[in-house]
Amino acid sequence: MSFTAFRIAALSGALLLFAAAPSLAAPEQSGLPLPRFVSLRADKANLRAGPGDQYPIQWIYQRPGMPLEVVAEYFNWRRVRDWQGTEGWMHASVLTGRRYAMVIGDGRTVRSKPDAAAPAMATVEPQVIARIRQCRAASPWCEVEIKGIRGWLQRSSLWGVYPDEVID
Secondary structure, three states, X not given: OOHHHHHHHHHHHHHHHHHOOHHHOXXXXXXXXXXXXXXXXXXXXXXXXXXXXXXXXXXXXXXXXXXXXXXXXXXXXEEEEOOOOOEEEEEHHHEEOOOEEEEOOOOEEEEOOOOOOOOEEEEEOOOOEEEEEEEOOOOOEEEEEEOOEEEEEEHHHEEOOOOOOOEO
């Protein structure tokens, strides 16, 4: 066998071996952008050390609506980060794409319109969870709902929405 024929045979064999080895292929992903924000769907969700039930539980979250940032995916598992920077893996079934945010900073004022001079509707404490109704393009404001009160908060007061993100 000539040297060229040997190289072709070796290369073909290597390609067949790689194609036949599903464990070497990249893990299945949802196709959604990374990173992205989601929120906790379940009343109780385990944050695990790895992507599977065999990994130890690091934390148990008990706040439905709590925003989390998905930073990686492995089949039906999502590596998430919370507002304090804690990271771990959660099963996709305990998460939802419905958008919520956590109020950060002291005494944030919910306004009746997206304007700092608009009348105040409420003052909210840190770590309150707000449902995001909308965030307009190029606007520093997001419309939120907190315990039945709808109004506007500045993006900089919210963890769970990106600075230039549009939410309809």
